[in-house]
Amino acid sequence: MKRILVTGGAGFLGSHLCEKLLKQGNEVLCVDNFFTGRRQNILPLLDNKNFELLRHDVTTPLFVEVDEIYNLACPASPIHYQFDPVQTTKTSVMGAINMLGLAKRLKIRVLQASTSEIYGDPSVHPQPETYWGNVNTTGPRACYDEGKRCAETLFFDYYRQHNLDIKVIRIFNTYGPNMQLNDGRVVSNFILQALQNQPITIYGNGKQTRSFCYVDDLINGMHAMMQTPKGTTGPVNLGNPVEFSMIQLAENILELTNSKSELIFKPLPQDDPKQRQPDITQARNLLNWEPKTALWDGLRKTIEYFDGQLRKE
Ligand code: NAD
Numbered sequence: 001m002k003r004i005l006v007t008g009g010a011g012f013l014g015s016h017l018c019e020k021l022l023k024q025g026n027e028v029l030c031v032d033n034f035f036t037g038r039r040q041n042i043l044p045l046l047d048n049k050n051f052e053l054l055r056h057d058v059t060t061p062l063f064v065e066v067d068e069i070y071n072l073a074c075p076a077s078p079i080h081y082q083f084d085p086v087q088t089t090k091t092s093v094m095g096a097i098n099m100l101g102l103a104k105r106l107k108i109r110v111l112q113a114s115t116s117e118i119y120g121d122p123s124v125h126p127q128p129e130t131y132w133g134n135v136n137t138t139g140p141r142a143c144y145d146e147g148k149r150c151a152e153t154l155f156f157d158y159y160r161q162h163n164l165d166i167k168v169i170r171i172f173n174t175y176g177p178n179m180q181l182n183d184g185r186v187v188s189n190f191i192l193q194a195l196q197n198q199p200i201t202i203y204g205n206g207k208q209t210r211s212f213c214y215v216d217d218l219i220n221g222m223h224a225m226m227q228t229p230k231g232t233t234g235p236v237n238l239g240n241p242v243e244f245s246m247i248q249l250a251e252n253i254l255e256l257t258n259s260k261s262e263l264i265f266k267p268l269p270q271d272d273p274k275q276r277q278p279d280i281t282q283a284r285n286l287l288n289w290e291p292k293t294a295l296w297d298g299l300r301k302t303i304e305y306f307d308g309q310l311r312k313e
């Protein structure tokens with residue numbers, strides 16, 4: 001049994017990770033400032049004697065005793081990370097420094113939840129880990145992209161300079177239950193609109209693509225990466241390589257919800273990547289991992305969750 005720190009543990013991915021770690025018999029310390037996280041996500045865990053919740057902002061130092069750290073704290077949806085961009089960069093960079101400092105003092109393993117966003121609007125397709133990316137340093141997405149890039153740099157410098165046991169995963173678009181209804185990302189927007197028979201908002205012409213990974217698959221990959229031997233640092237891409245256009249995503253959701261919603265077209269946000277698909281060769285080879293959930297099945301489970309949430313409101 002380990003005592004494991006999960007920062008951002010009340011968020012979408014963090015809440016699923018906490019649940020998995022508890023099921024395995026670990027103690028979990030969930031640290032979150034509730035910027036985008038919700039108590040409701042971790043409500044079923046609060047009764048568990050092995051679960052502890054600490055309201056704390058990772059931009060300030062944290063002195064606790066744990067055996068392992070998963071660093072997930074950071075808003076992930078464009079509307080949320082652009083709401084207070086300075087805080088977003090601080091969370092990524094100062095949050096990384098504090099978690100690395102904590103891991104260094106305790107001589108423990110630390111995993112960073114990095115992102116496909118570090119590839120920016122990619123000119124190489126699909127994206128292998130060796131691609132260095134195409135990111136606008138001054139645009140509205142930069143607070144997130146560059147913050148996450150700097151966090152990766154810090155992780156690798158602590159590895160080289162202090163021989164710290166680091167793991168870096170680059171997560172591609174992930175969806176599933178516990179996403180906030182107002183998360184603002186495409187899957188939650190389309191499902192909510194379809195369930196309420198409101199127009200589906202397609203940004204741009206809807207031909208831009210993304211690859212969507214169901215949350216359970218992603219969490220299994222994240223956990224598998226944490227179990228690799230010291231020196232297996234990554235970065236490793238984790239995501240579903242099956243690519244869809246936003247129009248195709250909307251059509252799938254309309255069919256699954258039997259919705260009467262029509263498609264409407266809105267301006268494409270600035271610096272919106274045109275395409276994105278992970279090359280997961282490394283994850284297959286190193287972790288023996290690949291996603292198992294088809295989009296159709298994952299969407300069905302997510303729609304069920306959103307439907308339940310709407311009925312509660
Ligand atoms: P989320 O917004 O649901 O969760 C982020 C959590 O971090 C929230 O609970 C929030 O309250 C907390 N948080 C934010 N700033 C904090 C701070 N300064 N101190 C303490 N807690 C703070 O997002 P998510 O989708 O669960 O993403 C989790 C991690 O995975 C993020 O680091 C994100 O960048 C990364 N990621 C997610 C995706 C995805 O598709 N979901 C893709 C790539 C990377």
Ligand code: UDP
Nearest residue numbers: 061062063064097098099100101102104105
């Ligand atoms: N830190 C922390 N918890 C710890 C140890 C360190 O939050 O248990 C913070 C510490 O406040 C510092 C950061 O982590 O700001 C980086 O620590 P490190 O030891 O690498 O650097 P230094 O303290 O020498 O600046």
Ligand code: UDP
Nearest residue numbers: 078184185186187189201202203208246272
């Ligand atoms: N998008 C859309 N309608 C929405 C929300 C998003 O067409 O209501 C598009 C968005 O422009 C982008 C894609 O869907 O091209 C994925 O957006 P999301 O914010 O989910 O994630 P990211 O851009 O970070 O991959």
